[in-house]
Amino acid sequence: MKLNAKIPSGPIQDKWDHHRFSMKLVNPANKRKHKVIVVGTGLAGASASASMAELGYQVETFCFQDSPRRAHSIAAQGGINAAKNYQNDGDSIWRLFYDTVKGGDYRSREANVYRLAQVSVNIIDQCVAQGVPFARDYSGLLDNRSFGGAQVSRTFYAKGQTGQQLLIGAYQALSRQIHAKNVRMHPRTEMLDLIIVDGKARGIVVRDLVSGSISSHMADAVVLASGGYSNAFYLSTNAMGCNVTATWRAHRKGAGFANPCYTQIHPTCIPVAGEHQSKLTLMSESLRNDGRIWVPKKKGDTRKASDIPESERDYYLERRYPSFGNLVPRDVASRAAKERCDAGYGVGPSGLGVYLDFAQSIDRLGQEAIEARYGNLFDMYQKITGENPYQSPMRIFPAPHYTMGGLWVDYNLMSNVEGLFVIGEANFSDHGANRLGASALMQGLADGYFVLPYTIGDYLAQSDLEKVSEDHAEIRKAEQETSDRIKKLLYTKGSRSVDSFHRELGRLMWDACGMSRTQSGLKEALKKIPEIEENFWNQVSVTGSEGSMNQNLEKAGRVADFFEFGKIMLHDALAREESCGGHFREEHQTSEGEAKRDDENFSHVSVWEYTGANQTPVMHKENLEFEYVKPTQRSYK
Amino acid sequence: MKIHLKVWRQSGPNQKGRLEDLEVKDVSPDSSFLEMLDVVNEGLEERGKEPIVFDHDCREGICGACSLNINGVPHGPDRQTTTCQLHMRSFKDGDTIVVEPFRARAFPVIKDLMVDRSAFDRIIQAGGYVSVSTGGVPDANGLPVAKDDADEAFENAACIGCGACVATCKNASASLFVSAKLSHLRLLPQGKVEAKTRVLNMTQQMEEEGFGACTNTGDCEAVCPKGIAMKNISSMNVDLIKSLLQS
Numbered sequence: 001m002k003l004n005a006k007i008p009s010g011p012i013q014d015k016w017d018h019h020r021f022s023m024k025l026v027n028p029a030n031k032r033k034h035k036v037i038v039v040g041t042g043l044a045g046a047s048a049s050a051s052m053a054e055l056g057y058q059v060e061t062f063c064f065q066d067s068p069r070r071a072h073s074i075a076a077q078g079g080i081n082a083a084k085n086y087q088n089d090g091d092s093i094w095r096l097f098y099d100t101v102k103g104g105d106y107r108s109r110e111a112n113v114y115r116l117a118q119v120s121v122n123i124i125d126q127c128v129a130q131g132v133p134f135a136r137d138y139s140g141l142l143d144n145r146s147f148g149g150a151q152v153s154r155t156f157y158a159k160g161q162t163g164q165q166l167l168i169g170a171y172q173a174l175s176r177q178i179h180a181k182n183v184r185m186h187p188r189t190e191m192l193d194l195i196i197v198d199g200k201a202r203g204i205v206v207r208d209l210v211s212g213s214i215s216s217h218m219a220d221a222v223v224l225a226s227g228g229y230s231n232a233f234y235l236s237t238n239a240m241g242c243n244v245t246a247t248w249r250a251h252r253k254g255a256g257f258a259n260p261c262y263t264q265i266h267p268t269c270i271p272v273a274g275e276h277q278s279k280l281t282l283m284s285e286s287l288r289n290d291g292r293i294w295v296p297k298k299k300g301d302t303r304k305a306s307d308i309p310e311s312e313r314d315y316y317l318e319r320r321y322p323s324f325g326n327l328v329p330r331d332v333a334s335r336a337a338k339e340r341c342d343a344g345y346g347v348g349p350s351g352l353g354v355y356l357d358f359a360q361s362i363d364r365l366g367q368e369a370i371e372a373r374y375g376n377l378f379d380m381y382q383k384i385t386g387e388n389p390y391q392s393p394m395r396i397f398p399a400p401h402y403t404m405g406g407l408w409v410d411y412n413l414m415s416n417v418e419g420l421f422v423i424g425e426a427n428f429s430d431h432g433a434n435r436l437g438a439s440a441l442m443q444g445l446a447d448g449y450f451v452l453p454y455t456i457g458d459y460l461a462q463s464d465l466e467k468v469s470e471d472h473a474e475i476r477k478a479e480q481e482t483s484d485r486i487k488k489l490l491y492t493k494g495s496r497s498v499d500s501f502h503r504e505l506g507r508l509m510w511d512a513c514g515m516s517r518t519q520s521g522l523k524e525a526l527k528k529i530p531e532i533e534e535n536f537w538n539q540v541s542v543t544g545s546e547g548s549m550n551q552n553l554e555k556a557g558r559v560a561d562f563f564e565f566g567k568i569m570l571h572d573a574l575a576r577e578e579s580c581g582g583h584f585r586e587e588h589q590t591s592e593g594e595a596k597r598d599d600e601n602f603s604h605v606s607v608w609e610y611t612g613a614n615q616t617p618v619m620h621k622e623n624l625e626f627e628y629v630k631p632t633q634r635s636y637k
Numbered sequence: 638m639k640i641h642l643k644v645w646r647q648s649g650p651n652q653k654g655r656l657e658d659l660e661v662k663d664v665s666p667d668s669s670f671l672e673m674l675d676v677v678n679e680g681l682e683e684r685g686k687e688p689i690v691f692d693h694d695c696r697e698g699i700c701g702a703c704s705l706n707i708n709g710v711p712h713g714p715d716r717q718t719t720t721c722q723l724h725m726r727s728f729k730d731g732d733t734i735v736v737e738p739f740r741a742r743a744f745p746v747i748k749d750l751m752v753d754r755s756a757f758d759r760i761i762q763a764g765g766y767v768s769v770s771t772g773g774v775p776d777a778n779g780l781p782v783a784k785d786d787a788d789e790a791f792e793n794a795a796c797i798g799c800g801a802c803v804a805t806c807k808n809a810s811a812s813l814f815v816s817a818k819l820s821h822l823r824l825l826p827q828g829k830v831e832a833k834t835r836v837l838n839m840t841q842q843m844e845e846e847g848f849g850a851c852t853n854t855g856d857c858e859a860v861c862p863k864g865i866a867m868k869n870i871s872s873m874n875v876d877l878i879k880s881l882l883q884s
């Protein structure tokens with residue numbers, strides 16, 4: 001596997017400008033002749049599809065949902081970062097760049113992050129021009145808030161529904177291009193394999209989820225914008241349909257998978273209520289701006305929160321991290337909550353919860369002000385738990401939420417497979433080992449609106465792409481393999497539900513590869529997965545037929561891929577003998593329990609190569625150079 | 638809790654459907670309505686039977702995928718709550734619950750409780766956007782927008798496109814959905830420019846899709862999980878008449 005990051009030379013602030021000038025352009029008349037496939041219609045996929053169609057490319061876009069508007073970006077709540085410095089509080093492109101590299105615990109690629117910070121300012125302009133109704137103040141100008149560990153107010157927001165508003169903006173831009181017949185949209189269609197011809201990604205195999213028919217679609221380039229893999233844990237804040245299949249199938253065809261062990265556990269989620277639970281609900285961490293996190297000072301204190309006097313409360317984040325307090329980054333906040341609960345101070349029926357208390361903010365600002373800021377989140381909390389958070393503190397606990405790992409890409413967002421581009425959460429590039437709040441929306445839209453539309457043109461202009469005949473052997477082979485796999489699932493005719501296997505895998509992954517990891521736990525899990533996987537293939541019950549709408553079959557295929565994927569997550573966590581960002585190895589911590597990085601040996605991206613079913617994958621390294629932000633011990637004290 | 642379900646089963650768009658009776662035992666009041674259906678489905682799968690098909694995804698009340706007529710009401714008994722956010726504590730032990738798909742000519746049934754709502758996408762494609770391409774736009778703060786206008790635009794943009802407004806309407810009208818999008822864009826200076834053509838194009842597409850006319854019964858506002866207001870429909874009608882007179 002060859003890994004050439006293709007980082008342009010020159011000072012970091014000039015790299016993107018110079019690169020844009022040096023890239024080859026496709027003549028406007030020739031753009032019509034190039035077809036591009038996009039898989040996924042979240043922020044990255046929808047914005048990329050619309051932008052490429054506007055430029056004149058023929059675009060074919062696929063999503064498994066019934067409408068492109070339903071992709072899971074829609075659920076993002078808090079906001080989107082941009083280095084606009086509208087608040088005159090000292091923000092700049094440099095500061096956003098610095099914060100993101102530091103927040104990522106020095107495990108991201110400097111040049112990519114700098115470009116992200118640069119184009120962040122264009123994103124806000126673009127979204128406003130589309131009619132995205134961001135929050136404004138009484139002057140009519142845009143409002144900002146500080147978010148997730150930033151000391152400047154650079155986050156733009158639309159109540160607690162920022163992801164929804166940005167996605168609707170991108171969806172509408174996409175709809176305009178569908179209407180103009182520049183994009184052919186295929187909803188309720190799932191990608192099940194990648195087709196590679198002469199070493200280049202040239203198409204995908206899909207299943208029409210309504211009719212069940214398998215078909216292939218060919219193009220000059222394939223763009224994966226299929227999101228992350230948090231559902232490997234079964235319980236996560238991802239939507240029920242989120243899955244790893246598109247990226248995993250591409251990985252099996254040769255695309256390197258980078259840093260799969262970097263997963264983000266979000267600190268402010270509603271605790272698990274019981275066995276029946278199908279997913280976890282996140283509540284925007286913007287809540288931490290006005291809420292204070294605490295647990296009782298006494299172990300196993302069962303008194304009601306309101307009966308515990310101030311002097312008997314432990315505001316543990318404020319105590320441990322006086323300068324950042326409740327606003328420490330996500331990985332730090334999550335681990336601190338786990339530490340208190342493991343030590344026996346957790347609250348709620350399961351003991352796996354901490355309080356997020358608004359009483360003082362309500363006293364200071366009034367209930368109305370709190371309602372205006374977080375009304376929809378408070379309502380959601382009440383609907384789910386049946387408790388009123390205006391009267392008693394919320395109970396929260398960390399939950400899997402976002403995955404920083406993903407398919408490896410170079411500076412042009414192309415994977416090691418030529419013609420296969422990966423954008424948004426599906427790639428690995430910008431967040432290192434930990435993503436800062438309000439940066440996922442920024443990255444998805446940066447990739448889709450402002451990076452990929454340029455870089456894909458450079459690839460198309462320089463590549464020799466002969467037409468692939470419809471009965472090419474690679475197409476037939478990929479279709480056959482897909483169809484065989486489906487038949488195998490249907491013919492098992494066991495008696496255990498797909499969900500029961502997903503739950504079993506999820507629990508194993510959460511225990512061994514969740515908020516903290518140990519060598520022995522990871523090794524043990526690596527032994528167990530093949531056993532559960534074997535049971536799955538022998539005992540699973542997939543009813544119905546292949547030739548019709550069959551949600552059970554869809555789910556079974558996704559879970560089967562999570563079994564295969566889970567193993568490289570464990571291998572990666574095992575190989576990374578250090579703690580960094582969301583990856584916490586218990587063997588590698590400071591005496592105060594903070595993550596201990598090992599820059600000498602692990603300042604690299606771990607890129608895994610697929611070597612066959614049940615074979616140990618092979619790891620390759622991309623070394624990370626830090627020329628502008630010197631790695632230091634990340635301290636929020 | 639013990640629940641008696643009467644669930645609509647229909648194997649395909651052109652097949653005849655029927656209500657199937659199912660007993661569900663040991664339902665936790667803390668589980669969501671869809672988690673209750675998950676439990677039913679796992680039981681069906683274990684017995685080699687086909688699970689009930691229904692649309693759902695985010696389960697946070699924001700993606701708009703979930704639907705269901707529950708005891709005749711889209712999204713069930715709780716106000717401003719999507720089906721995925723409805724919890725079993727809203728029902729009583731021993732209740733009989735009738736679960737049907739959203740019913741409208743423009744939303745044909747695909748299977749069981751799943752319907753095709755792509756008509757909504759085609760209405761947006763007909764003009765539910767600001768015609769700007771990527772790049773070359775002015776600075777985001779170049780054009781101030783009065784806070785009240787921005788807030789009202791946001792309230793209308795909060796529509797999740799679930800189709801409850803259509804499902805509850807005796808005319809199966811999509812007026813609330815269409816008018817919310819028109820108001821969202823018309824209230825902002827960026828969207829105002831194309832307001833006249835937008836109202837013509839979107840309402841024409843609405844008719845072509847087979848949605849009925851609005852007779853102001855107000856059921857749509859009552860069931861909308863996001864609280865979108867009916868006054869948008871009057872604004873739409875005023876704008877439509879103005880545009881028709883001018884064109």
